[in-house]
Amino acid sequence: MDIRQLEYFLAVVDHEGFNRAASALYVSQPSLSQAVRVLERDLGTELFHRVGRRAVLTEAGRALIEPARKAVRSLEVARASVAAVHELREGRLDVASMPSQAVEPLTSLIRSFTERYPGVAVAVKAVFTARDVIDAVRTGAVELGLLASASAAPDREVRAHVLxxxxxxxxxxxxxxxxxxxxxxxxxxxGQRLIVGQPGTGMRAYVDSLRAQGIDFAVAVETEHRVALLPLVLAGVGLAVVTESWREIARQAGAVVLDIEPATALHVSLISRRGVLSPAAAAFWAAAVPSSR
Structure with missing residues (x-):
């Protein structure tokens, strides 16, 4: 078993098939398939059921995902640590963020980081719930995460700082x-028509709490696509309850933004996995959390 085989295995998982994984890795599909088969022989079990062109994870394959991510991430940390002697002139940082927090404060955080480290590319992974952000960080899919929740993020599984x-x-x-x-x-x-997010999101939990209080409204649209919110509002389809990170962009688009009373707020937290971070992740954390410097 070598790290390349684990990277190929994770690519098949993340891209949901051998063909898309091969394209993403810029390798031939036969080479990718051969590497995975060698890994399966080393482990003594199949990791995927081949169903036509589909690759369906076996129980063994599912069990390998988290250890494989940790192994690959550990190698990336080692490589990045070597690159740190070059003062982060190159590299990559993976961050998971919920949609509204990707508007702000993530925009300001990335701006400050890239101004100081322009050679480091920041890759933002879109996730929709606080639980998904925590899981992405905990399993090593990303190093940092930005989430919003009704209470502070749990620090048992990850390191968290409320921004x-x-x-x-x-x-x-x-x-x-x-x-x-x-x-x-x-x-x-x-009596109003509201545009709402999918269950599990902070904005959906808030409007559901209003209904639980006896405030009866109609759901005009339920959408996972936050980019559709402003066009739908401006088209007169309905009203949208969002966090104030949308305030400026909504006003610039021509929408009206009103504070809702009584005020209800979400805690916005930056989280990281416990243990040693890559130099890029450590630098991003230090810039966002001054007390950690």
């Missing part, structure tokens, strides 16, 4: 029902 809070706001079309207003009471959402 601040983001309150919920209402985004509406300029000719909508709250034109000329700056504040709206949550009870005034009764």
């Amino acid at each position: 601040g809070v983001q309150r919920f706001v209402l985004v509406a079309a300029p000719e909508g029902p709250f034109a000329g207003r700056r504040v709206v009471g949550c009870e005034e959402l009764a």
Whole structure:
């Protein structure tokens, strides 16, 4: 077993097939398949069921994912540590972020980081729930994560630092029902048509809590695509409850942004795995968390 075989195995998992994995790795599909078969012979078990052109993980394959990610990540840390003598003039940093927090504060964090380390590429992985961010960091799929949750991120599984809070706001079309207003009471959402996120997200949990309080609204659209929120609002499809990270971009797009009273906010946290970080991840953390310097 060698690290290249594990990288090939993870590529098949992440790209859901041998052909797409080979394309992503810029290797031939037969070479990739051969490497995985050698790995299977070394382990004495099949990692995938080959069903036509599909590759379906076996139980053994599922069990290998987390150890393989840790092994590959450890090698990346070793390689990056060597590159650190060059003052991070090159490299890559993987960050997982929930959509609203990718608007802000991730934009400001990346701007500050890339100004200092322009040779380090930042790859942002989109995830939709706080649990998914924690799992991505814990298993080594990424080194850092940015999430929002009703309470501080649990520090049993990962290292966490609260960067601040983001309150919920209402985004509406300029000719909508709250034109000329700056504040709206949550009870005034009764009878309105709302655009909501999928279950498990912070914005969905908040609007569900409103319904639990007896505030009866209609769901106009349920969407996983946050980029669709502003176009839908401006098209008059409905109102959207989002975090205030959207405030400026929504106003620039021509929407009306109102504070919702009483104020309800989410904790925004930067998280990392426990243990030694790569130089790029450590530098990003230090820039975001001044007390860690």
